[in-house]
Amino acid sequence: MDPLRWLANDYFDLNGLHVDVLEKPPTALEFSRLVHISRPVLIKGFKIAANSNLWTNEYLIERMGSRPISIAVTPNGRADAITTGPNNKLYFTEPCVEQMTMPDFLAKLSGNASHPQEGQSYDCETYYLQSQNGNLYSSRFFDGHDDGSSSPEFEPLRRDVPSEIPWCSQPLDRTPDAVNLWIGDGSSVSSIHSDPYENLYTVVRGEKSFTLLPPTEGWCLNERVYPYASYVRDPASSKLRLQLSAEETRVRWSSITDPNIPGALCDSAHPIHIVVKPGETLYLPAGWWHYVQQTGITVALNWWYDMEMRGPSWALLGFLRNMKDVPDGNEEEEVTTNETAQ
């Protein structure tokens, strides 16, 4: 049998769809065991100031004032995703990043919330705060180089968010690589991908719905390589348009745009669905694939910790990534066309 299929099947036979639910945060020793097991865990009762009903729109506006913040703008709510461009060619597409203020941003989300139709916002654009560059705390902070002159965009909200989670930092023996704020609504989705980080994801408001696959089932996602594009705002029309990359940048990404569509995944894939509600925290282990949807205006925080590179974990993730060919995402279609033509 194909090695990747064998490992996926055996892993599933051993682990099933099991997800631990903890009624209170684990101790450092308990979390260390969870990292070794490397399965998702839903953790309740992780209390921080940010998730004590403090973060109303009014509070966020008051704290942030008129500071510029970076917002991802797309015509379809799909930032960092595969998009059809000119000549029906597929592109890995990054959003247009625009500077605005918190009041402006939240107003756009509010407008959007009254239009629950997914992928369609009030002005046919979707706004998502997803800068994910350590927008609350970055490695500069932990290295002691965050002197205030180069503080991240959401520095005024730091008072409500601990820079690290003691029961994570202790067992992992490190500080986070990045701590991020995420704000969006139901019109934004995150396409399925995986990160080489141990991820702690806390929902403050709204709901996040995760569709998860273990690293062993990554080959079911039919990764392809795509040319790179990004949305830019046309100065003349003020509309977003796709700008193709002049460089030969190619991005490896799953060709499955929505793993929840019946038949999208092969038989060996066993997706796990977890809804994370306010005050709840998801431990998303390194290498797990995740597709994320939101319900209503959703405010969340995440702590990314570098995963352990020593031992088998990193080597196993590399193996799972590298044992399958990753064809060109646009050539396959040509092949299909040829076959149809013949």
Place this chain on the structure above:
Amino acid sequence: MDPLRWLANDYFDLNGLHVDVLEKPPTALEFSRLVHISRPVLIKGFKIAANSNLWTNEYLIERMGSRPISIAVTPNGRADAITTGPNNKLYFTEPCVEQMTMPDFLAKLSGNASHPQEGQSYDCETYYLQSQNGNLYSSRFFDGHDDGSSSPEFEPLRRDVPSEIPWCSQPLDRTPDAVNLWIGDGSSVSSIHSDPYENLYTVVRGEKSFTLLPPTEGWCLNERVYPYASYVRDPASSKLRLQLSAEETRVRWSSITDPNIPGALCDSAHPIHIVVKPGETLYLPAGWWHYVQQTGITVALNWWYDMEMRGPSWALLGFLRNMKDVPDGNEEEEVTTNETAQ
């Protein structure tokens, strides 16, 4: 590239031959990290009564008196190893297990110690206390069923050996599966094999020399399946003879009798050599292959803990075991003979 070779090479590129040496035992949290990394660690300063120079021959004899103990006897010091039997056929061979007293056993070892020639003992037989069935503490003890009437053979030595190691039991969240006493000399070797246990191995007297391979390099050991045999003592001659199994029992075992012989292992194998001296403890992670030699009369203890079955560890070990065909250990030779004949 072959998946097993790819994974072995990548694992080696990432981890090299690194072995941590700790000057004192780890905390529970530190050990939990070490289990996740799953690399061998040499631990100094793990002090128990047994390794405080208390366990002289005189003391062991005094404590054990005339209680019968089970000793593995072989003509060549190779218990649980591949042996050539009738018609040059290869067999996985278990030792003859004989009952004797501690004074008798130690006298045989002492005699042997004056004959440093490996594989040759005073009376052309090698004695090794290696019953490894929880001969100090078994799961019956931890389950509360060890009521004294069925105590293990070395119950009188328990006072000097803790039933569990706190900094292991806590992170692994379990009690040991077995705690064993091992006594032998330089004429006994343990053929290369792996166990699905987290293993803590403390040397009390003498020296143990470990040749280790990570689980990713198991395919370099050319496992084969062999018919089963055991040594029995012939009542008439009082000599050991090989008794072939009437049943169709077949045992899977490495065909490499000594991995330290130059050229025995393929290029992808990167053996690690560790000598464990009195007072030192080796953490041998689950699934690591080990070939073990001894220097002088060697007294040792080990604690076996069940490994974590949840998550990727067990699935990965199964994958590494099952992705390579395991041919018949005796058919290959026939093929070679045929080829030579042609």
